[in-house]
Amino acid sequence: MDAIITLDIGGTNTRCALFHAEKDDPVSIDRIETTTESASAIDNISQLIERNWPKDRSVAGIAAAAPGSIDVVQNKVILAPNIPNWRDFPLGEILQKRFGVKVLVNNDARMAAVGEWKRGAGRGHNDILYFTVSTGLGGGVITGGRILQGAVGIATEVGHIVLQDDGPACGCGRFGHFEAFSSGTGIHNYVCGKIKAGAPTILKSSSPSTKEIAEAAKAGDALALEAFNRAGYYLGIGVANYLHIFNPSCVIFGGGVSQSGDLIFKPFRASLEQHVLSPNYLANLKIAVAELGDNAGLIGTFEYMKQNL
Ligand SMILES: [Zn+2]
Known part of the structure; x- marks a missing residue:
């Protein structure tokens, strides 16, 4: 079975979870401090993904929850209140190019709603x-x-x-x-x-x-x-x-x-x-x-x- 990596990009911390697709609970959870400058923010997030990348199975996709307005069709951040330079920022496209897997980006509060719906x-x-x-x-x-x-x-x-x-x-x-x-x-x-x-x-x-x-x-x-x-x-x-x-x-x-x-x-x-x-x-x-x-x-x-x- 495949693995799925999820991210929750918060104002203070960015958290990352590794899931096995067949299991409900994450295999591991990791975190870094969120950087507010856009260039280093994306590098830090990439490093977090890299160090949680599984060695024993393939990754089916990366899904990120981010604060602010998210275009879920193009998987880009329209506006993120905590990362001022992320305006029309193609987060999904950048991660997709770096990691070569499907990437989805959505609003953090909406994703919490989905979590509570399915499991809470x-x-x-x-x-x-x-x-x-x-x-x-x-x-x-x-x-x-x-x-x-x-x-x-x-x-x-x-x-x-x-x-x-x-x-x-x-x-x-x-x-x-x-x-x-x-x-x-x-x-x-x-x-x-x-x-x-x-x-x-x-x-x-x-x-x-x-x-x-x-x-x-x-x-x-x-x-x-x-x-x-x-x-x-x-x-x-x-x-x-x-x-x-x-x-x-x-x-x-x-x-x-x-x-x-x-x-x-x-x-x-x-x-x-x-x-x-x-x-x-x-x-x-x-x-x-x-x-x-x-x-x-x-x-x-x-x-x-x-x-x-
Ligand atoms: Zn308002």
Whole structure:
């Protein structure tokens, strides 16, 4: 049987997994720090692939998950927020020339969605919304048992729907996007603005991390609680919008902010119930936290490659 190599190119680390096509779990996982300069970034990624190349079997393909907008037809990176020089960058073509095997490139959050669908919290479901709520807000959609990608692959930028046109600045440069309200950065920016305006809080830093804000909220700090209530409220609005379009049977949350439990999920559920068109959208809807952790993207790209060989 053949081997498949998968990559998850993250902002901090690039991870690489070697899979045997007949087995579900990776044979090995390796990592390097992600280089942000494009020339050395591709060399580093190539070295990572080389040192994980199997000696005892042939490689059927390499599948890479990368952040940002990916053209899945041409397997190129249109725009990657963490590697500024990767604009219209032909990642797939370069790796294909270097290694002589089929290469697929797709969006990292979408690949995590595929991982959760096939092997995680979404097993057995055909209609899934996956959201990763961390520094940003990304995700993926499985509808009717298929991965929704759009014409070239830039569909399901789930964090960049507009919730309020004069709302807070988003990481993408626009205003009032879902991500600007409900991501870790959204929570952080809201708290920083309130501290600057003189709001009382037990937070000592004028620029606290999301983790520090979560700890303050658990200790009963009014500002920190308000920040999570607001993020959860808008999370409910955003997800209600998606329920109306996709009517999923399962909604999965990954990412660091999703680890804050009731702080985010209590206001989220209340807001969701308030904003859905009818309770039918919530009847039998599974709402779950992601199960695969950091490996969701590596596993998802493996499943995606197997589907496309
Ligand atoms: Zn945005």
